[in-house]
Each structure stands twice: as C-alpha cells, then as structure tokens.
Amino acid sequence: MNTLPLLNLRGVGKSYGSHRVLSEFDLSVQAGEIVSLIGPSGSGKTTALRCMNFLERYDEGEIWIDGQLLGYSGPGRREADRDSEAKIDEVRNPLSMVFQQFNLWPHMTVRDNVMAPLVLGKKIAKAEARNLADQALARVGLSAKADAYPARLSGGQQQRVGIARALAVKPRLMLLDEPTSALDPELVEEVLQVIRSLANDGMTMVMVTHEMSFAAQISSQVVFMEAGKIIETGTPQALFQAPKTERLQQFLSPWFNRSLTPRVQVTP
Secondary structure (H helix, E strand, O other), rough: OOOOEHHHEEEOOOOOEOEEEEEEEEEEEEEOOOEEEEOOOOOHHHHHHHHHOOOOOEEEEEEOOEEEEOOOOOOOOOOOHHHHHHHHHHOOOOOOEEOOOOOOOOOOOOHHHHHHHHHHHOOHHHHHHHHHHHHHHOOOOHHOOOOOHHHHHOOHHHHHHHHHHHHHHHOOEEEEEEEOOOOOOOHHHHHHHHHHHHHHHOOOOOOOOOOOOOOOOHOOOEEEOOOOOOEEEHHHHHHOOOOOHHHHHHHHHHHHHOOOOOOOOOOO
16 A cells, blocks of 8 residues: 655745745645645745745755655755756646635636646647536536636635636645635635535645634644744644644634634544
8 A cells, every 4th residue: 555645845944035934844645635724824834835836946855746856856955956847847747726816817718717727737638628627617616607707706706716727637636725815704615615525525635724613624634833833733633622832722712712612523
C-alpha cells in the first residue's frame, strides 16, 4: 500500500525582504484528507496555500507533490535555483486552486471561463474541453448558466463557476483560499454545500477558511496559525473541543459565544 503523502511540506519558510511571513511550516496531506488552515488575518494562511502550488516562491524548506520536489532542482532556494516553468507545471499538475475573488473573465461566458485553463494551460482540444467544462458545471449545479456572463451571476454562482473551473482539470488535490469570504452571508451556504459534496466524494482539499463550524464538521485535520507559524494542529475534535493553547482558546472564543452550545459536536 502506497502511504506517500500527496502533499508534504517540510520546514517551509517565506519572507518579503526583512518581513518573515512563514516559518518552519510542516504539513503532510494524504489522499482523501481535508485540511483546514485557520487563524487571524495576516497569520500566513494564504501565503502557505500559495506556496503549495508555487504561486509564491518559498525561500526555505521543501514542498513535495506526489513524491516530486516543487519549484527547485537542488538544495538552493534562490530565484536562480528555481526549476523551469515547464517542470514546475509538471510537478503541480495534480493541483488546482479556487480563489476568494473568483477571478473570472468578464468578457467570457461561464463555459468559456471553465474551458480556458483546459485549452490554454492543458492544451486540450476545444471539443474535449467543452465536454469537460459541461461536466464540471453540472457537478456544481450550473448547467443552465453555461452561456451566461459572470456579471449576470450572483456571487455564490460565480464562486461555484470558480470551483467548476478547478474541477474541470481533474485534480487530485484542490487548494481553496477563503472560498466564501467575498460572499454575502446569504450566499455562503450554496458554496459550502458544493465543497461538502466534493468532500463526500473523496476529493483531497486544503482550505483556508474563517467558517469555523464548517471546518469542524468537514476536516480531517485543522491547523491553527499565527504570525506565520503553526501554533496548534490536530483533529477537529482536539482543536475545537479541547484547544491546548491559550491563544487558540482566545481565537475561538467569539465562535463559542455565538454557538447555541459551548462546543459543537464534531463528526468523528
């Protein structure tokens, strides 16, 4: 049985000049797991996520995707040490990403937005790309909107298009950067339902989120971050029902106070 992690980060660090945004970040994700990164704004969650597919170049440590080192060909971590773009794309091929701001082309239809990474990035023929796009739109319940333009959609529908675009490339691992943060509260649930459905189908996901109840219900493991460091990590049961650090207790206290009960029941 292959137990090699699908994603493995070892001692990853990232700085912008003298400002250190990520320090000694370790994370191992097996196929089928769902990992939620939580923490206050500015804690390094999104930077960590963007390093996972080399949208941000990490300065220290190693990131392995399905047994291949991402971004570099040797021990150096300078710009001069980075791999070719073709090699980077090959290594991160199993990944796709959902952005918090949707990032849809306003002049393109919903279907064309979903097709774009297939045709332009994967070099898939248009007929096949159209079929894959239609399958992905059906998966998120938006077949009827395939010929619409983004401006005609609600925020929730636009984010579902973003998820369809990420699904269409047939990823083994999805990275989701606060997928509901740009939505009105009444539109959040429709996006969470799609993510919940993907989880039920066994999709591997790493997600940055401020939806604490959702993270508690859906995650295999939860990582609490602050100031670029992992403060606490473990199962949802451990972190949400019995946080060990005072800082995590403080962070979760507003959520506890909003809950009808002191602790939610987390599905084992």
